[in-house]
Amino acid sequence: METVTITMKNQPKLYLEADNISPDKFAGKKASEIAALHAYEGREQTTLGKYFEIAGEGGATAADTRIVVKGDVSRVKYIGMKMSAGEVLVEQSPDMYTGAWMQGGKLIVKGSVDSFAGIGMKGGEFLVEGNAGDYLGAAYRGDWRGMQGGLIRVKGNAGSDIGYFMNGGTIIVHGNSDVHVGTHMEGGRIIVKGNAPSKVGGQMVGGEIFVYGTIDVMMPGFKYVQDEEVEVDGEKALFALYHGDTGERHPKRKGQIVYGKLYLKI
Amino acid sequence: MAEYIIKNGFVFDPTQGIKGDKADIAVKDGKIVKSTEVSSKAKTIDASGKTVMAGAVEIHAHIAGPKVNEGRNYRPEDKLFTYRPKSASSRMAGGFSIPTTFKTGYEYARMGYTTAMEAAMPPLYARHVHEEIKDTPIIDEGAYPVFGNNWFVLEYLKNKEIENTCAYISWLLEASKGYAVKVVNPGGTEAWGWGLNCLTIDDPVPYFDITPREIVTGLIEANEALGLPHSVHIHQNSLGNPGNYTVTLDTLKLAEGFKAKNKFGREQVLHSTHLQFHSYGGDSWANFESKSKEVMDYVNKQKNITVDTGCVTLDETTTMTADGPFEHHLTELNHLKWANVDVELETAAGIVPYIYSPDIKVCEIQWAIGLELALMAKDPMRCFITTDHPNAGPFTRYPRIIKWLMSAEARKKQIESFKHSAKMVEATHIAGIDRELSLYEIAQMTRAGPAKSLGLSHQYGGLAPGMDADIVVYDFNPEKPHKPEDIEKAFSAAAYVMKTGVPVVINGEIVSNGNKRTLWVKAKVNENPQVMRDIRDKFLRYYSVTQANYDVSSHFVPNPHVIEVDATH
Numbered sequence: 001m002e003t004v005t006i007t008m009k010n011q012p013k014l015y016l017e018a019d020n021i022s023p024d025k026f027a028g029k030k031a032s033e034i035a036a037l038h039a040y041e042g043r044e045q046t047t048l049g050k051y052f053e054i055a056g057e058g059g060a061t062a063a064d065t066r067i068v069v070k071g072d073v074s075r076v077k078y079i080g081m082k083m084s085a086g087e088v089l090v091e092q093s094p095d096m097y098t099g100a101w102m103q104g105g106k107l108i109v110k111g112s113v114d115s116f117a118g119i120g121m122k123g124g125e126f127l128v129e130g131n132a133g134d135y136l137g138a139a140y141r142g143d144w145r146g147m148q149g150g151l152i153r154v155k156g157n158a159g160s161d162i163g164y165f166m167n168g169g170t171i172i173v174h175g176n177s178d179v180h181v182g183t184h185m186e187g188g189r190i191i192v193k194g195n196a197p198s199k200v201g202g203q204m205v206g207g208e209i210f211v212y213g214t215i216d217v218m219m220p221g222f223k224y225v226q227d228e229e230v231e232v233d234g235e236k237a238l239f240a241l242y243h244g245d246t247g248e249r250h251p252k253r254k255g256q257i258v259y260g261k262l263y264l265k266i
Numbered sequence: 267m268a269e270y271i272i273k274n275g276f277v278f279d280p281t282q283g284i285k286g287d288k289a290d291i292a293v294k295d296g297k298i299v300k301s302t303e304v305s306s307k308a309k310t311i312d313a314s315g316k317t318v319m320a321g322a323v324e325i326h327a328h329i330a331g332p333k334v335n336e337g338r339n340y341r342p343e344d345k346l347f348t349y350r351p352k353s354a355s356s357r358m359a360g361g362f363s364i365p366t367t368f369k370t371g372y373e374y375a376r377m378g379y380t381t382a383m384e385a386a387m388p389p390l391y392a393r394h395v396h397e398e399i400k401d402t403p404i405i406d407e408g409a410y411p412v413f414g415n416n417w418f419v420l421e422y423l424k425n426k427e428i429e430n431t432c433a434y435i436s437w438l439l440e441a442s443k444g445y446a447v448k449v450v451n452p453g454g455t456e457a458w459g460w461g462l463n464c465l466t467i468d469d470p471v472p473y474f475d476i477t478p479r480e481i482v483t484g485l486i487e488a489n490e491a492l493g494l495p496h497s498v499h500i501h502q503n504s505l506g507n508p509g510n511y512t513v514t515l516d517t518l519k520l521a522e523g524f525k526a527k528n529k530f531g532r533e534q535v536l537h538s539t540h541l542q543f544h545s546y547g548g549d550s551w552a553n554f555e556s557k558s559k560e561v562m563d564y565v566n567k568q569k570n571i572t573v574d575t576g577c578v579t580l581d582e583t584t585t586m587t588a589d590g591p592f593e594h595h596l597t598e599l600n601h602l603k604w605a606n607v608d609v610e611l612e613t614a615a616g617i618v619p620y621i622y623s624p625d626i627k628v629c630e631i632q633w634a635i636g637l638e639l640a641l642m643a644k645d646p647m648r649c650f651i652t653t654d655h656p657n658a659g660p661f662t663r664y665p666r667i668i669k670w671l672m673s674a675e676a677r678k679k680q681i682e683s684f685k686h687s688a689k690m691v692e693a694t695h696i697a698g699i700d701r702e703l704s705l706y707e708i709a710q711m712t713r714a715g716p717a718k719s720l721g722l723s724h725q726y727g728g729l730a731p732g733m734d735a736d737i738v739v740y741d742f743n744p745e746k747p748h749k750p751e752d753i754e755k756a757f758s759a760a761a762y763v764m765k766t767g768v769p770v771v772i773n774g775e776i777v778s779n780g781n782k783r784t785l786w787v788k789a790k791v792n793e794n795p796q797v798m799r800d801i802r803d804k805f806l807r808y809y810s811v812t813q814a815n816y817d818v819s820s821h822f823v824p825n826p827h828v829i830e831v832d833a834t835h
Contacts, residue, residue: 045351143343144602249601 001066001087002059004034006052008071014042015095016051019078023065023086023105026058034058062086062105069094080107083124096133099126102150115159121169123150134159134178137171147171147188163190166207172233182209185260191232204245204260212265221245222262230263239263268767269294269304272737275313276744278705279320280647280714281728285706286744291318293735296767300731311762315743319709320728321380321736321765325716326499326539326574327655328586329370330384330398330409332391333615336605337364337584337656341619344584356403356776363583363656371403372776373662378738378760381717381726381785384409385499385539385654386450386588388609389416390811392442396822399784404770406827408785410499411442412588414449414481415456417611417808418800420474423484431488432833433794437801443786443818443826446496446720447489450588452478454503455614463591465504467516478503482520486535492789492833493528495721497572499537505592506543511557514544518561521570529831530721533570537719540576540654541565542636548693551628555693558638566644572719574652577636577667578629579659582621587657590614611808622659625685627693632658633680634694640671641699646710647718664712665757669750671703676750705744721829722785735767783827790832 004026020037029037034057035049048054059065063085073079073094080088084103093111100116104124112130118137132154138161139146146165157175161183168188176194183199185207195213202219210232222244229238243259250257270293277289292301292308328334338344341364349360350369359369374382387395387409399407413419413435422431435447453471454464460472467479482500489498502517504510521536538544547557565573585596590606593616597604605617622629636658643649651668655661669676681687681697691697703711717727725734742748742756759774770780805813820826 043351139343140346141342142340143346 001064002057003066003068004031004054004056004058005068005070006034006048006054008051008073008076009053010051011072012041012051012075014075016041016076017078018048018076019081020048021067021069021076021079021088022081022083023058023062023067023088024082024084026067027062027065027086028060029058031055031057059086083107093130102126104150112156118147118150118152120145121147121150121152123169125150126152128152128154128156131156131175132158132162132173134161135164136162137166137169138162138164144184157194158192163188166190176213182207182260185209201244201260201262203248204262205248205250206258206260208261208263210239210263210265215264218242219245221247227266228263238266240266269308270311270735270764270767271301271304271308272311272313272318272739272762275316275318275739277318277729278709279729280706280710281320281723281733282730284729285704289318291729291737293737293764293767296735298729298731298733298735298737303731311739313739313762316761317705317740317742317744317756318729319378319705319738319740320713320726320733321738321763322378322712323716323720323722323726324374324379324382324652324661325537325650325719326385326652327382327661328385328657329382329655329661330367330402330407331387331395332607333386333388333586333588333617334364335394335398336607337586337617338366340603340605340617341584353776355778363581363660365660367398367401368403371405371779371782375404375763375765375770375776375780376759376774377662377664377757378740378763379405380736380738380763380765381406381722383407383445383720386448386613387411387442387444388588388613388615389438389442389444390609390612390809390816392444392818393822396443396784396818400822400824402782404765404776404778404780404782406783406785408445409443410446410448411438411444412448412450412613413438413485414452414500415454415588415613417474418804419481419485420453420456420471420476423480424474424476426484428484428487428491430794430797431484432492433791433797434801435488435492436789436791436833437797439787439789441817443784443823445785445787446494446499447485448499448501449482449485450501450613451503451505451592452481452500454478455588455590458590458594458614459608465507466513467503467520469503478517479520482517486521486524490524490527490535492791493831494787494789495528495530495532495829495831496719497526497532497534497537499539501539501587501589502544504544505540505587505589506546506596508546508548508550508554510544510546511561514538514541514561515564518564518568518571521568524570526570528721531718531723532721534572534648534719535570537572537574539574540652540658541573541639542576542578542632542658543654545635545639554628554631556631556635556638556695558635558642559695562639562642565649566642569648572648572650572715573639574650574654574716575636575639576652576654576658577640578622578632579653579663579666580622580624580629580633581659581663582619583656583659584617585620585657586615586617588613588615590616592616593618596620610810611804624683627686627689630684630686630690631693634690634696637667637670637677638695638699640703640711641701642695643711646703646707647715649711650716650719651708651711665754668708668757669754672705672708672753673750674700674702679750735764737764738762781825783825784823785827785829786823787829787831790830790834792834
């Protein structure tokens, strides 16, 4: 695997839209070619080379390409967008849309990510060692096709509206989340190991939400079913299972109505 | 003004019966003239080895107004990854099934379309429609106000008051700067206000106690009494329901006995739009099948009808129609987001995203039906290509539809790629049709035919001297062997497009925003104090706006092209 190291040298004045920072785009390119890849600063089209020092070259394919992003990238959006393979390591904290529409490979952020990280994600592994902003693993504005596959793991806390319109895959938040968890969710699994204050599973049709800590205010559309032992993130535990959102339509499978499942740790 | 001569192209012009002969087309002062009438300074455009046609005419698309804009508002995902930054001669443009106004103008022009009709204008929001038309570059546009669920029309026609209906149509065309009499789900959209619908032409409309049959025949009678350039333009009852073809035939039969009366050379008294959605057999989605043959057999022999296809393009799109109850039915089927608006005394509208998937049997059958209608048409001057944009697919797919219609091989390839191709073939006729439309027939279905149906054959749809210089050159040599894909490619980005004498597209790129016009019809009738009093009365009693805030004043229509009709007697 070849490694390309890009280091922030000139901070953009405005936010930089850098969706070309992806193993798919770096593969098969030399440092000079990577420097020539375009980005947008405001409405001006510019190149990555204007902001980053680039060392190393891409592997033959995306899978053979590893990118290390160094320096202050707090004004850089769309790192790892649509990446299908390979690896990206961001040492500090990037701005919004990190790992958006990611399809495969591995994306690691040592710092925190801003909002819309991993939206519309289809596959791969996305690890955030700090905190995540709002709309983590959500659907793009207006879309009903949210996260469909892959794994997002946040070691810190997450903002509001995580897993909005989620259809598949897994989101694990080791800390707390803010309000609106799994709104309109139809599939997949959200695990909040800390607390989730309120609006958990609103208009949820299917899928599973686990909350290890407390929910201050439960949505009125959830009803208690039974206690269940479930294996979550590699460990078994006992949960109280609620079905919901009963105010929403629910499909039938093999004659049984399918509900969204909300598990509260006992 | 500049002079041009487009030399040595293979010309296809149904208005003069030219079927691919090499000819020169001369242009002076925005009009086509005889080659002898231009000076030696005329700029030469070399079209050798290329196809030359008149600018195409769109007869039915939803491209401007509150319904389209609500689609844009509530579907940001439709714009994702579609934006093109501005260039020297074009503005930033984006969107797929509901493109921005700018993209609408640019994309029509790039395909060689120079005129387009907005198919459903809610009169109360006519100002919005005209604001968007004004912001749509290059193409000439008109808009059809909707009449089929309008309280004035329902009341007048219930009492068989044709003359009052005429006076009201005349007033509303002028107030809304409208082009034609559009009818959407006659009576059904009004019934939707009560949570009901009219699914046959004899279902009574609640409160008004009138039937779709009476609404349609009354409007045809009024339209012909006025002698408007276009006929009544109908979106029939029971759209999109299995087994609806009988309702379709019932409605088409309403035209029997009527004769077109107008000075524009229009021969039909009824235009039935997006026929694909109305040619369904079976009684459920399980035994859903094509009834295109039954419908086209009737259309072929009934000369006073024109139709357009409403071809399904197999895309993710946004359905939008003044057929409010249908959109509710659709959201119940696909569970995707639904917008619904009631427009006071006039109409309603609904919007739902829809995915025509090549993996779903019903969508595959719908795809076949749309193409079958065009392939079964005996008179290409009476059957036009549309997608009912964006309902069956975006208008930007016309080149693909032309490819399917011109190539049996392309259709075969598409059928083979379907998930349920065997079941689809069983439920349709498409696999047994080997007809391949010629470029001449395509020119009839996209140019001369719709222009004639709209009563605009004196200026659009042909290349005869005296007509508007709307000319397209496609990089397609009909004398050389070609692959189906070459057809789609050539029609997607014209080599050269001229709009009223101004070059607007060169090599598929926009070079000018042209000088677009808005077409509307001013129909003069005898003074009618009763209708004027009824209008004042309805505004005072029912409308949420005053009459003074209703009219589309002239500054909304900065470059009008008014077609005048005198129906006084």
